[in-house]
Amino acid sequence: MRLVGWWRRDVKRLRRTSLLGCLLAFVALAVRPSPIAADAVSRSAYARGLIAFHEGRWSEALAAFERAVQADPKDARARYYRGLTYARLGDSHRAVEDIAAALQLEPSLPHAPLDLGIAHLSLEQWREAESALLQAYRAGQERLVAAFFLGVALYKQGRAEEALRYFQEAQADPEVRPAAAYYAGLIELAQQRSEQGRSLLGTVVRELPDSEIGLAAQRYLAMGEAALTPWQRGKPWWVHGGVAFEYDSNVSIGPSDQPPSVAVDVSEKSDGRSVLSAGAGYSLLQQRDWMATLGYSFSQSVHFDLTRFDLQGHRLGGELSWHQPQWSAGLGAGYAFYALNYQSFFHEGLVTPYLTWRPHEAAATQAFLAFRGRDFLRKPYDPGRDARNYAPGVRQYLNLGRADRVLMLGYQFEIEDTVSDGPQGRTFDYHAHELRAEFAWAISEPLQLQAGYAYRAYSYENRESGFGARKRSDDAHEFALAARYRLSDHLALVGSYTGQMHDSNVGVFEYDRHILSAGLQAVY
Amino acid sequence: MRSGKTWLALLAVLALAARCFAQVEVAASQGEVARLRAGQWAKVSIGDRLQVGERVRTASAERVKLLILDRAVVDLAPNSEIVVDESEARPDGRLAVAMRLLRGRLLAAIGSGFEAPGSYFNVETGAGVVTSRGGELLVQYDAADGTTEVASLAGEAEVVSNVAALGGGKVRVPAGSLVRIARGRLPGAASAVGIERVRQLAQGVEIFGTGRRDGLNVLHPLLAGKLLSAQDVPGGPGAGEGPERRLGGGVPGPALGAVLSADVYTNTQPIEVFRAFPPGRPPGGSVVVEF
Numbered sequence: 167m168r169l170v171g172w173w174r175r176d177v178k179r180l181r182r183t184s185l186l187g188c189l190l191a192f193v194a195l196a197v198r199p200s201p202i203a204a205d206a207v208s209r210s211a212y213a214r215g216l217i218a219f220h221e222g223r224w225s226e227a228l229a230a231f232e233r234a235v236q237a238d239p240k241d242a243r244a245r246y247y248r249g250l251t252y253a254r255l256g257d258s259h260r261a262v263e264d265i266a267a268a269l270q271l272e273p274s275l276p277h278a279p280l281d282l283g284i285a286h287l288s289l290e291q292w293r294e295a296e297s298a299l300l301q302a303y304r305a306g307q308e309r310l311v312a313a314f315f316l317g318v319a320l321y322k323q324g325r326a327e328e329a330l331r332y333f334q335e336a337q338a339d340p341e342v343r344p345a346a347a348y349y350a351g352l353i354e355l356a357q358q359r360s361e362q363g364r365s366l367l368g369t370v371v372r373e374l375p376d377s378e379i380g381l382a383a384q385r386y387l388a389m390g391e392a393a394l395t396p397w398q399r400g401k402p403w404w405v406h407g408g409v410a411f412e413y414d415s416n417v418s419i420g421p422s423d424q425p426p427s428v429a430v431d432v433s434e435k436s437d438g439r440s441v442l443s444a445g446a447g448y449s450l451l452q453q454r455d456w457m458a459t460l461g462y463s464f465s466q467s468v469h470f471d472l473t474r475f476d477l478q479g480h481r482l483g484g485e486l487s488w489h490q491p492q493w494s495a496g497l498g499a500g501y502a503f504y505a506l507n508y509q510s511f512f513h514e515g516l517v518t519p520y521l522t523w524r525p526h527e528a529a530a531t532q533a534f535l536a537f538r539g540r541d542f543l544r545k546p547y548d549p550g551r552d553a554r555n556y557a558p559g560v561r562q563y564l565n566l567g568r569a570d571r572v573l574m575l576g577y578q579f580e581i582e583d584t585v586s587d588g589p590q591g592r593t594f595d596y597h598a599h600e601l602r603a604e605f606a607w608a609i610s611e612p613l614q615l616q617a618g619y620a621y622r623a624y625s626y627e628n629r630e631s632g633f634g635a636r637k638r639s640d641d642a643h644e645f646a647l648a649a650r651y652r653l654s655d656h657l658a659l660v661g662s663y664t665g666q667m668h669d670s671n672v673g674v675f676e677y678d679r680h681i682l683s684a685g686l687q688a689v690y
Numbered sequence: 691m692r693s694g695k696t697w698l699a700l701l702a703v704l705a706l707a708a709r710c711f712a713q714v715e716v717a718a719s720q721g722e723v724a725r726l727r728a729g730q731w732a733k734v735s736i737g738d739r740l741q742v743g744e745r746v747r748t749a750s751a752e753r754v755k756l757l758i759l760d761r762a763v764v765d766l767a768p769n770s771e772i773v774v775d776e777s778e779a780r781p782d783g784r785l786a787v788a789m790r791l792l793r794g795r796l797l798a799a800i801g802s803g804f805e806a807p808g809s810y811f812n813v814e815t816g817a818g819v820v821t822s823r824g825g826e827l828l829v830q831y832d833a834a835d836g837t838t839e840v841a842s843l844a845g846e847a848e849v850v851s852n853v854a855a856l857g858g859g860k861v862r863v864p865a866g867s868l869v870r871i872a873r874g875r876l877p878g879a880a881s882a883v884g885i886e887r888v889r890q891l892a893q894g895v896e897i898f899g900t901g902r903r904d905g906l907n908v909l910h911p912l913l914a915g916k917l918l919s920a921q922d923v924p925g926g927p928g929a930g931e932g933p934e935r936r937l938g939g940g941v942p943g944p945a946l947g948a949v950l951s952a953d954v955y956t957n958t959q960p961i962e963v964f965r966a967f968p969p970g971r972p973p974g975g976s977v978v979v980e981f
Binding site: 205206207209210212213214216217219220221243247250253261276277280281284285287308311314315318322341342344345348349351352355363367370374376377378379380382383386412414417418419420421430431432441465467475477479485487489494496497498504506511512518520522524527528529530531532534536545546547550551559561563564565572576588589590591592593594600602604616617618620630633644645646648662664666674675677681683 | 715716717718736737755757760761762763799800801802824825826844898899900902904905906907910912913914915916917918922923924937938939940941942945946947950951952953954956957958959960961962963964965966967968969970971
C-alpha cells in the first residue's frame with residue numbers, strides 16, 4: 167500500500183515538473199522499480215523466456231531470463247531456467263551456478279536436482295553429480311532417469327558394481343533403457359560375465375542400432391576381442407594367429423598366354439597352399455593424445471606343388487601417433503624380411519608419416535608420404551630391383567551414414583628409383599599412378615565385409631624394361647573382397663578373393679591372377 | 691484527395707488489425723488446452739498468439755500461462771475458461787486489458803505500465819469486475835452459484851459488483867486480503883487473511899516452466915546413444931576406443947589385396963621370366979617383344 171502510494175504520488179509530482187525532470191524521474195523509476203513491479207517484470211520476462219526456450223531460441227531465452235533475474239534476483243524459477251538455458255548453450259559452469267542457486271532459493275524446485283546432477287556430469291564433476299542425482303533419485307522425480315545418470319556418475323568413479331545396480335533399475339524406463347543397458351553391458355563384460363554383457367549389448371543394437379553406442383555394441387558383438395584395440399582389451403598386449411587354405415590361379419604370375427617364341431616355360435601355374443600366420447603386439451603408450459604400438463608378425467605359405475614359391479615373412483612394425491578431435495598425425499615405421507623357398511628373398515624398411523584432418527565425425531582427409539627401401543638378396547632381382555620407393559598420396563574417408571560403413575577413396579603417385587644405375591637397375595625404374603577405393607561394412611552382428619579396387623598405371627623409365635625394344639607400360643587392376651564371420655570372442659572364420667588383371671605393352675608381363683582363401687583367425 | 695482517403699482507410703484497417711492481433715501469447719501450457727476460434731475449438735501451443743474475442747479453456751488436468759502485452763502474466767487454473775475482450779497498448783502509452791473469467795480460477799501478475807492514468811487491467815466475472823494497476827491477484831469464479839472471490843498477493847486491486855446501486859459498491863483489496871462477491875450482491879468487506887493464506891489459495895494455479903519436459907535429460911546425448919567419452923566402449927572400464935580407430939586415424943597401408951596376401955605384396959614381377967631372361971641383358975633372340 168505504502169509502495170503503491172509512493173508510486174502514485176511520484177507520478178502526480180512528475181506531471182508538474184519539467185520535461186527533463188519527467189525524463190530523469192522516469193529513468194530513475196525504470197532503474198529502480200518497486201518490489202511489486204519488479205516481481206511482475208520478472209514474471210513477464212520469465213514468460214517471454216519460456217516461449218523462446220520452448221522454441222529452442224536459446225540466446226533470446228537467455229536474454230529474457232537475464233531480465234527476469236535482474237528484476238527479481240529471488241525468482242528461483244527464472245534462475246533455474248536461466249541455468250537450463252546456459253546448459254543448452256553449452257555453458258555448464260554457469261548452468262551449475264544457476265541451478266544450485268535456484269535450489270537454494272526454492273529447495274522444492276521440481277526436477278532441479280536431476281538437472282544439477284546432469285550439469286555436473288557435463289563438467290565431469292562426478293562426486294558433485296552423484297550427490298545431486300542421489301537427491302533426485304530419492305525425491306522420486308523421474309526416478310529411473312535419475313537412476314541412470316547416477317549410475318553414470320558412479321561408473322565414472324570406478325564404482326562399477328554400485329553403478330550396475332542403478333543401470334539395472336533404469337532399464338525399466340524405455341527412454342533410458344538402451345543407454346542403461348549399454349553401460350550395464352560394459353560392466354558385465356569387464357567383470358568377465360560375457361553372456362550377460364553380450365545380451366545387454368544386443369538390446370542396445372536392437373533399440374539404437376545407428377547410435378554411437380549401438381555401433382560400438384555392434385562392433386563388439388560382430389568382432390569380439392578381435393575388434394578391440396589394446397586399449398579396449400584393457401591389456402597392453404595381444405597375440406594373434408591364423409591358418410588359411412588358398413587357391414592361386416597364377417602363383418608364378420606368368421603370362422596368360424605363353425609367347426610361342428619363348429622356349430622356356432614361363433606360363434602361369436596354379437596351385438594350392440596353406441598359410442600359417444602368427445603375431446603379437448604391445449601398446450607402448452596409451453595417453454589421451456599420444457599412442458605408440460609395436461608389433462611383430464610372421465607368415466609362412468606352403469604350396470602343395472610349387473614349393474619354390476613358398477614364402478616366409480617376418481614383419482616388425484611400430485607406430486607413434488598424436489590425436490586431436492580434428493587432427494591426427496603419426497609416423498609408421500617397419501622392417502620386414504622375406505624368404506622365398508626358404509632362402510633370403512629381400513628385406514625392406516618402411517617409413518610413413520601422415521597427417522589427417524577430420525572436420526567432422528563422418529569425413530576425414532589424409533595426406534601421407536610412404537617411403538620404402540627394398541634390398542633384394544638373391545638373383546635374378548639382386549641388385550637390379552634394389553630401390554627406393556617414394557609414394558606421396560591423399561585419401562578421403564567417408565562414413566556412409568554409419569560409423570561401420572566406411573568408404574575410402576585414394577590417389578597416390580609412386581616413384582620406384584632403383585639403386586643400380588646399370589642396365590639391371592634401368593629395367594625396374596618406373597613411376598606410377600594409383601587410384602584406389604575401399605569399402606568396409608559391418609553387415610550384421612557377426613559378419614563384416616571389406617571390398618577394394620585399385621587401378622595402377624606403371625610407366626617404366628627405360629627401354630631395358632621392355633628388353634631393349636621399348637619402354638614397358640603396364641595397367642593393373644586389382645579387386646579384393648574379404649569377409650569375416652565371428653565365431654566367438656576370440657575366433658573368426660575368414661574368407662577372401664583377390665583378382666588381378668595386369669595388362670602390358672610387353673606380352674610376358676600380361677597376366678591374370680585369382681586367389682581364393684578361407685581360414686580361421688584367432689586373437690587374444 | 692482520393693489517394694488521401696485510400697491511405698486513411700488503409701491506416702484504419704491496419705489499426706483495426708493491430709487491435710485484433712493484440713499481444714496475448716501462450717507462454718506455457720500443460721495438457722490439451724483449447725482455444726475457441728472461428729467457432730472451432732483448437733489445441734493451444736506455446737508461442738501461439740490469441741486474438742481479441744477468443745476463448746481459452748482448460749480441463750481438469752490442464753493449465754495455461756498467457757503473456758499479455760509483455761507486461762502481465764495470467765495463469766489459468768484447471769477447469770477454467772476466459773475470454774480476452776481487450777488487450778491493447780495504445781499509442782499514448784496507455785495499456786488496456788480486459789478479460790472475462792467464465793469459470794474457474796486465474797492468477798494475474800500485473801507489471802508496470804498499468805498504474806498510468808487511463809490504463810487498466812480488468813477481470814470480469816458474473817458477479818463483478820476486478821481492476822488492478824499493478825501487483826498480483828487471484829480471482830476465482832464459481833459459475834454455478836455465481837460467487838466470485840478476489841485475493842491480492844501483492845499490490846492493491848479494486849472490486850465492484852454488477853449491482854448498479856452505490857456504483858457497484860467499490861471495495862479495495864489490499865495485499866493479503868480477500869473479498870467475496872455473491873451474485874447480485876455488493877462486495878463484502880475485505881478480510882485480511884494474510885499473504886500466506888492467499889498464497890495457499892493460489893497454489894496449483896501457476897504452471898511451472900513451459901509445462902513441458904524442459905529438463906536436461908530431455909534430448910540428452912547419452913540417452914540418444916552418444917558416448918559420454920571415447921573410453922566408454924566394450925572392453926572394460928578404463929579401456930577406450932583407440933583414436934587410431936577414428937576415420938583416417940591410422941597409418942595408411944597397402945591395398946586390400948596386398949593386406950590379404952603376402953604373396954600379392956611381394957610377388958609383383960614374374961620371377962620365372964626374369965630367371966629365364968635376367969634383367970638388363972638383351973634377350974638374345976629368344977624373346978619377342980610384343981607391341
